[in-house]
Amino acid sequence: MANWFQQFLLTAAVLLLSPLALSAEESNDGSVVINPIKIIEPEGQQSKSDQAKIDNEVFEAGFFLGMISIEDFGTHPLYGVKASFHATEDFFLQANYGRSEAGRTSYETINGSGINILTDADREYSYYDVLVGYNLFPGETFVTRNLTFNSAFYLIGGVGNTQFAGDEQFTLVVGTGYRIIFSDWLTWNLDYRDHMFETELLGHKKRTHNIEFATGLTVFF
Known part of the structure; x- marks a missing residue:
C-alpha cells in the first residue's frame, strides 16, 4: 500500500513540476516511465476573406x-x-x-x-x-x-x-x-x-x- 502511494506522489510531482509538460505511466516491473505529451496540430487553415x-x-x-x-x-x-x-x-x-x-x-x-x-x-x-x-x-x-x-x-x-x-x-x-x-x-x-x-x-x-x-x-x- 505504501509503495503504491509513493508512486502516486512521484507521478504527480513530475507532472506538476516538469517544464516540458511530460506524462507518466507505470511499466510492468513497477517503475515509472516518463513520456512527452504529443501536441496535435490542426490540419485545416483559417480561411481568408x-x-x-x-x-x-x-x-x-x-x-x-x-x-x-x-x-x-x-x-x-x-x-x-x-x-x-x-x-x-x-x-x-x-x-x-x-x-x-x-x-x-x-x-x-x-x-x-x-x-x-x-x-x-x-x-x-x-x-x-x-x-x-x-x-x-x-x-x-x-x-x-x-x-x-x-x-x-x-x-x-x-x-x-x-x-x-x-x-x-x-x-x-x-x-x-x-x-x-x-x-x-x-x-x-x-x-x-x-x-x-x-x-x-x-x-x-x-x-x-x-x-x-x-x-x-x-x-x-
Missing part, C-alpha cells in the same frame, strides 16, 4: 434612378447624375443633378380634364444641389464566408436649387444613404433625400417636402 476596398482614388461619379414624391403632384420616376470628392475617410462633398415630371393634382383630377394648374412644360421638375456627407457607420457587408465588401451608412445634407412650375426655388436637402464597394473602382448606392422648398403654387405659401428614393452605380477614379 476577400475584401474590396478603395485604393487611393478620391473622385467618384455615376448615375442614379429612382422615384420622387412631388408634394401635391404624385410620385414619379427620377433619373440623374452625381459626382463626389472624398476629402477624408469620413467626410465627402457631393454634387447632384436630377430630373422628373410632375403629374396632376387631386384638384385637377376631381374637376375634370379641362382644368390645368400647370402646362406640360411647367410640370418638368429638375434640381441641382451641393451636399456634405459623413460616413456615420463604416463597416463590412458579408455576402459569403469568403466574400466581404466594405460598406458605409452615411448622413448627407446641403443646399440647392429646384426648377418647377416655371419658377426656381432655393432648396434645403437632408437625407441618408448606404454604400457598398464592389471593387476598388465600382460602388453601389442607395439614397433617401428630402428636398424642401417654399411655394405659393396652390394659393397659399407653404414649405413642401419632396421625398426621393434612388439607387445607382458610381466609379472611382
